[in-house]
Amino acid sequence: MGTLLPSSIEEHEKSEKQNISIRIQQKDVDAGALFVLKSKGSWVHCGYHLTTSIVAAPLLSLPYAFTFLGWTAGIFFLVIAAMLRFRDMARDILGPKWGRYFVGPIQFALCYGVVVACILLGGQCMKAIYVLSNPNGSMKLYEFVIIFGCFMLILAQIPSFHSLRHINLVSLVLCLLYSACAAAGSIYIGNSSKGPEKNYTLKGDTENRVFGIFNALSIIATTYGNGIIPEIQATLAPPVKGKMFKGLSVCYTIVIVTFFTVTISGYWAFGNESQGLILSNFVDNGKPLLPKWFVYMSNVFTIAQLSAVGAVYLQPTNEVLEQIFGDPKSPEFSTRNVIPRVISRSLAITIATVIAAMLPFFGDINSLIGAFGFMPLDFVLPVIFYNLTFKPSKRSPIFWLNVSIAVVFSTLGAIAAIAAVRQIVLDAKNYKLFANV
Known part of the structure; x- marks a missing residue:
């Protein structure tokens, strides 16, 4: 055996240290973050992801939320909700236990709930097209939910968040x-004699109106809610500074254009007759109030975008599944990682599809998700994080303003959750499992 020169010895020791460091990193790395969250995206890609996660089909339920609030309160809460956003800083501010056991489960549950809602809404839009083209057809809603779920089963296999960037560009369009289409159709019907008589009074007795307000707040919170911003930020290529703001600027330009036009035009046209999905108002007793091709087109656009939204909100689930079943030491597309990935993701979509088919109450599911998930993440945690991070004086107005906001919205969230469950119980009297609504 030959002897090593001093320089060779140093290089050998350096190489050994690097190998040890790599092995340590491989041991500590999270397979979910490694395979699902690839830090390769630009701020433009970030804008696509953010837009898909926020500007989604639930915005079509905003006119329905106004039926519980009326014009003044509706516009007020719509504007307020646009100003308050959630940032997942729990791990850095509250510590890993709070991030893992409090914020993490809420985020995971609400994101998976959105996947369920997307599959349900996709099935409803497909059924709307079917009923228009074949009024006497025998296919049921749950069959369309299953069909859409099968399509989502394919999209779920897209390996990483970054791989969705081109799909999310199409989603933005x-x-x-x-x-x-929703705004134009509402304006057309509102100006014609085909639409209902405009009535903006709040329905029901005092009890129903009070619960309706909290139900509406949940819907608005869900529509604006975005529980996966941390994962989107993780897809950005370094340096990250400034890119997130640019992406949010793209997103919020589209938010303002879409949310307010659809809400105002829809509620103006249909008043307190606005349904949980405003496109449903385009058909009255099986007869379209607009040309059939226009109704078809509106629903096809919605269906196509819903698939992208579902794929985006599935990413936190994918990350958790990869963390559990993936092996960071093996290549991403090795047999060791591909087989568990396909099985686990397919199972996640299958469960979501079964839930959507069993409980076809889109408006109610929307408000329930908002009450339990988006309301605390959007309105309560940001002000708590501010006080804990910047530590304003307890004598300062900002400290007590944040405390007041946290207390008020915690109370609102609890009442909204009760209102959402109450509404589901009321609707359950008219529906059954796998109902054809």
Whole structure:
């Protein structure tokens, strides 16, 4: 055996240290973050992801939320909700236990709930097209939910968040298209004699009106809610500074254009007759109030974008599944990682599809998700994080303003959750499992 020169010895020791460091990193690395959250995206890609996660089909339920609030309160809460956003800083501010056991489960549950809602809404839009083209057809809603779920089963296999960037660009265009269709259709019907008589009074007795307000707040919170911003930020290529703000600027430009036009035009046209999905108002007793091709087109745009939204909100689930079943030491597309990935993701979509088919109450599911998930993440945690991070004086107005906001919205969230469950119980009297609504 030959002897090593001093320089060779140093290089050998350096190489050994690097190998040890790599092995340590491989041991500590999270397979979910490694395979699902690839830090390769630009701020433009970030804008696509953010737009798909926020500007989604639930915005079509905003006119329905106004039926519980009326014009003044509706516009007020719509504007307030746009100003308050959640940032997942729990791990850095509250510590890993709070991030893992409090914020993490809420985020995971609400994101998976959105996947369920997307599959349900996709099935409803497909059924709307079917009923228009074949009024006497025998296919049921749960069959369309299953069909849409099968399509989502394919999209779920897209390996990483970054891989969705081109799909989310198409999604951005689609949300603009169906929002324009919703607004144009509402204005057309509102100006014609085909639409209902405009009535903006709040329905029901005092009890129903009070619960309706909290139900509406949940819907608005869900529509604006975005529980996966941390994962989107993780997809950005370094340096990250400034890119998130640019992406949010793209997103909020589209938010303002779509949310307010659809809400105001829809509620103006249909008043307190606005349904849980405003596109449903385009058909009255099986007869379209607009040309059939226009109704078809609106629903097709919605269906296509829903698949992208579902794929985006599935990413936190994918990350958790990869963390559990993936092996960071093996290549991403090795047999060791591909087989568990396909099985686990397919199972996640299958469960979501079964839930959507069993409980076809889109408006109610929307408000329940908002009450339990988006309301605390959007309105309560940000002000708590501010006080804990910047530590304003307890004598300062900002400290007590934040405390007041946290207390008020915690109370609102609890009442909204009760209102959402109450509404589901009321609707359950008219529906059954796998109902054909």
